[in-house]
Amino acid sequence: MNRKTLVLPAVIGLLAPVLAACGSSDSGGNGGDAIVVGTTDRFTATKDAPAPLDPAYAYDVGTWNILRQTVQTLMVQPRGDGEPEPEAAEKCGFTDTGNERYACTLRKDLKFANGDAVTASDVKFSIERALRIKVDGGPEALLSTVDTVETKGDREVIFHLKTADATFPFKLSTPVAGIVSPDDYAKDKLRDGFDVDGSGPYTLESEVKNGELVKAVFTKNPNYKGALTVKNDKVEMRSFPDDAAGMGDALDKGDIDMMTRTMTPEQIKKLSNASGDIDLIEMPGLEIRYLGFNTDDSSVKARAVRQAMAQIINRAELVSKVYGTGAEPLYSLVPATITGHSNSFFNKYGDPSTAKAANLLSKANITTPVKLTLHYTTDHYGTATADEFEVLKKQLNASGLFDVSIKGAPWKTFRPAEQKGDYEVYGMGWFPDFPDADNYLAPFLDKDNTLGLPYANSNIRNTLIPESRREADRLTASKSLTTIQDIVADDVPMLPLWQGKQYIAARDDITGAEWALNSSSTLQLWELGRGVKG
Known part of the structure; x- marks a missing residue:
């Protein structure tokens, strides 16, 4: 196969996906076997x-x-x-x-x-x-x-x-x-299990083992009426929890037709340089990673401790050592490609400096080294997360100002513990609900925020977020949004680390893969079809 880089037509607001692939038909088509998609997401x-x-x-x-x-x-x-x-x-x-x-x-x-x-x-x-x-x-x-x-x-x-x-x-x-029927969903009680009923493009049949969904079968809904064009009759999603290597092997063998999040940096590098019948598609991403702080915990309650961490952490080194070209350093909660982004953390802290961090701690009369545990999830954001936290630990400890240990836990344990405030510092990722700066700020800083952060800033909650939401023109909202980001950089209730790219790998008889994932990491399985191998 002759590999080439194809730049697809520009899409609204963001760069187009880049496809390293052989030529294949764009015709798509219904019928035939189910298109099988792999993911490392775990559903329990x-x-x-x-x-x-x-x-x-x-x-x-x-x-x-x-x-x-x-x-x-x-x-x-x-x-x-x-x-x-x-x-x-x-x-x-x-x-x-x-x-x-x-x-x-x-x-x-x-x-x-x-x-x-x-x-x-x-x-x-x-x-x-x-x-x-x-x-x-x-x-x-x-x-x-x-x-x-x-x-x-x-x-x-x-x-x-x-x-x-x-x-x-x-x-x-x-x-x-999402629109559901009162015949299927109680008005005041959650619906247990893995059954879903709706009016979307597909119906769902779930294969469950030991309380875990291992396969989701999506069959084209004959009663669907909506704006989407469904280009296949059936798609299977198979879960390879915490097993990107197994997912890659399944793609190589032809057991699955496409794999999505999360591939390892090593897999991405290998697929970028390889030739064969598998296409790697790179596209802009709006995923971010950050550290969250329980500002009520005695170890990080002092703002100077959080500021010192922001002053020491070297994002460029972190990205280079762990994620390579698959991520970029991030200096705000709002990604660089979103209207309203400001490099607030870089503007305040500049390049990493142990001397500046030591000065911050000294002025606040903080005894060093500050003893901390950084917590992370072992099975939700990919296997590289453990490597990421090893780098963070080494950077902080090398300063002599911190005594950091790290501890991982599976998502089913990690997430409830984080919500209960059991962790003083923890690593999280955010895939946006929608591509707007508000969705990187309000979910963490407004009342009843998704992390349960104890941090509360009345100016942000009562003035700046409401101000920004009054502006239909998001450029006009940038003044309020920038002020929010500057406050976050000063108080450090959260510490942004990096912004990721997105990748899909698909066998070259699968059409529409370049449209199967949007910037918000939404799978659009209706775009997939079968064509002719290149």
Whole structure:
């Protein structure tokens, strides 16, 4: 195979994906065997989290990628990113000048997969259900600006908002706003297990072993009516939890047709330089990684301790040693490609400096070395996470100002412990709910934030976030957004580390793979088809 780099047509707002591949047909096509997709995401139902796929509960990129195939939303992010477009809705828009009243009209003859009609009352039920159940650290925070939901007839839904929210159309494109039926979902209780019923492009059949979903089979929904064009009849998603190598072997053998998150840096490098019948597709990514702080914990309660860590950590070295070309240093919670981004941490701290860090600690009368444990999850963000935390430990300890140890735990243990405040410092990743600066700030800094951070800044919560949401033009909102980022760099309740790229690897008879993952890490399985090998 002759490998080449193909730059696809430019997409709205971001660079186009780059495809290192042989030539193949773009025709796609239905029929034939199921297209099989591998992922290292783990899907478990436990006593503490028995309802992983309930739209009112699910709030991670893996479970959302299942819901996006099966549960329809009023709005959807378009193929090439940009402003959200109507999906279950025929049209949507603000009906006032203050961005506080948002109305949608449903498509005609909209149906659930079982053939029952989807009505405005189902939309009202779904939104109110998520708000009523209100899971701690859950996705209902995205709907926090909703005051009341009104219906007019079977097709019109009107959202009355508590405050202006120019980002609300984006929020209606997320699974927490997914439309479900009161016949399948209780109004005040989560639905346990791995069953999902909706009106999306696919129906779901789950294969479960020992409380863990090992295979999700998506079959084209014959009753689907929406904006998406479904280019296949069936897709299987197979889970290779914490086993990127096994997923890669399955692709090499032809047991799967495509693999997505998360590949190791070594796999990406190998596929970039190899020839064969597997195509590696690189695309812009909006994933970020950061350290979170329990600012109530005595070890990091002093701001100077957190500032000193920000002054010492060498992001460029971290990225180079662990992720290579697959990531870039990040100096704000907001990625560099998002409108409103500011390099606030670099502006405040500049290049890494042990001397400056020592001065910060000395002025605050902090005794050194400061003893800390950095916690990370072993099975949620890829196997390179352990290597990342080894580098962070070495950097901090080499300064002589810190005595750092690291400790890993599986996600099912790590996430509840983080939410309960058991960790003083911990590593997390963020895949955006939608590509707007607000979604990198409000989920962590507003009231009832997703991490349960004890840090609270009244100026951010009461003035700056509301100010930014009043501006439909996000460039105009940049002043408020920049001020928020500057405050975060000064107080350091979170410490951004890096921004990642995204990769898909697919056998070269699979078409549409370059569109199968958008900038928010949303799998768009409906884009996949089978063509002719190059």
